[in-house]
Amino acid sequence: MAFKNPLHRFSCDAILDMIAYAQEQTGHKSIGLLAGTNFRPSTFLDVGQAFISAESLRHALKVNAKYQRLTQQFGQTGLDVDRKSARVTWTPYIEDPERLRPITEAVYAGYVSIGRWLLWHYNEDALVVYFRHSKPCDPDPCAEYFGCEIKYDQPFDCLEFKAGLADVALPQANPELLKTLESRLDRALKNLENLDRMTNQVHQCILYSLGQMPVNIVDIARSLGYSPQVMTRGLKDEGSSFRGILQEVRRQNAEFYLKANRKSLADIALALGYSDQTAFTRAYRGWHGVPPSQTLPAS
CATH class of the missing domain: 3.90.1520 (H-NOX domain)
Incomplete structure (x- = not known):
């Protein structure tokens, strides 16, 4: 385990x-x-x-x-x-x-x-x-x-x-991407320092798992050593939910992938755990009011 x-x-x-x-x-x-x-x-x-x-x-x-x-x-x-x-x-x-x-x-x-x-x-x-x-x-x-x-x-x-x-200037330096990464890493440090909070445990586990394996409440709970019921109650007591944390991680990862500009929109959708690019575009519109294609860096 x-x-x-x-x-x-x-x-x-x-x-x-x-x-x-x-x-x-x-x-x-x-x-x-x-x-x-x-x-x-x-x-x-x-x-x-x-x-x-x-x-x-x-x-x-x-x-x-x-x-x-x-x-x-x-x-x-x-x-x-x-x-x-x-x-x-x-x-x-x-x-x-x-x-x-x-x-x-x-x-x-x-x-x-x-x-x-x-x-x-x-x-x-x-x-x-x-x-x-x-x-x-x-x-x-x-x-x-x-x-x-x-x-x-x-x-x-x-x-x-x-x-x-x-x-020596590094050939792949990217200040904007680094800013996004540092925000993610600051959150990871916070999670590491406060692992007694269920929300932080679930956030970090989803962040690690997303793009590597299907992410669902049963598998995340099992990875952390909880039953889905215990994890759900713990998150509710902290004012959060599995779905809310999953959406937060997806939104943050989408921002990272778009700034890195190394994946197609279809590949980003797959890495975020969406069934297809259409589902990702729908979610992105809900977060930002525009499709992800409008926020891609200029070539």
């Missing part, structure tokens, strides 16, 4: 135990690195979309710092830039560097992978990487991926890259 509930959070210790078990069973000593090399902005849903829409890497890392709690609970990243280099720092909440090694390597491999993707500089290497943990094996897969010197057994974790890259 925990895997079906998008609001459930496994403890850091439980995640580390699962990773250690996976490494033991597979014999792969660098699972964290392997995971990080496959990270893309889409891995992190709305947070990743905000990276794409940011003005620069500096801006994207600022956005990441604000919403990092939505994607992981292991630590906090920061950025320092001077004339010589830019440094992505990692301050973990767990002191044991060896136990945390898969997470640390995943974090930094992910930043390199996503940074290359955002800049469209697919062969850009770091300058130097510092790890608190010891070198795991030889040959070193980290050195091959990062393309630079790796310093182990250091007092801190840090990745240095060219200072000039921090403020």
Whole structure:
């Protein structure tokens, strides 16, 4: 049931135990690195979309710092830039560097992978990487991926890259879309901080599920561990309803999809859970008084 509930959070210790078990069973000593090399902005849903829409890497890392709690609970990243280099720092909440090694390597491999993707500089290497943990094996897969010197057994974790890259304009920057995303992410943070409210649980679960699976009161209630009757009563006590929350999420998602301008109206209708484009157009007219075709960005 925990895997079906998008609001459930496994403890850091439980995640580390699962990773250690996976490494033991597979014999792969660098699972964290392997995971990080496959990270893309889409891995992190709305947070990743905000990276794409940011003005620069500096801006994207600022956005990441604000919403990092939505994607992981292991630590906090920061950025320092001077004339010589830019440094992505990692301050973990767990002191044991060896136990945390898969997470640390995943974090930094992910930043390199996503940074290359955002800049469209697919062969850009770091300058130097510092790890608190010891070198795991030889040959070193980290050195091959990062393309630079790796310093182990250091007092801190840090990745240095060219200072000039921090403020290079990102080719897909979209201030209007970012504004919409930040509104959604602010709501997600609020939901995370107030999960005792049924309304917030249902809102976040619908947001996660819409476009991936059919959304109905029975399946959402089951995902959250409630019966439909209990969930309906809880929402009523808070002055809300399943239908009202579903419509709110659909309206917000429609605004996002239209500003992103990456889907056809038919595909947007499908992603919002409507039977066809006509049903979506009817709903959109009810929200805004005009059809969605009139609010599409100019080509």
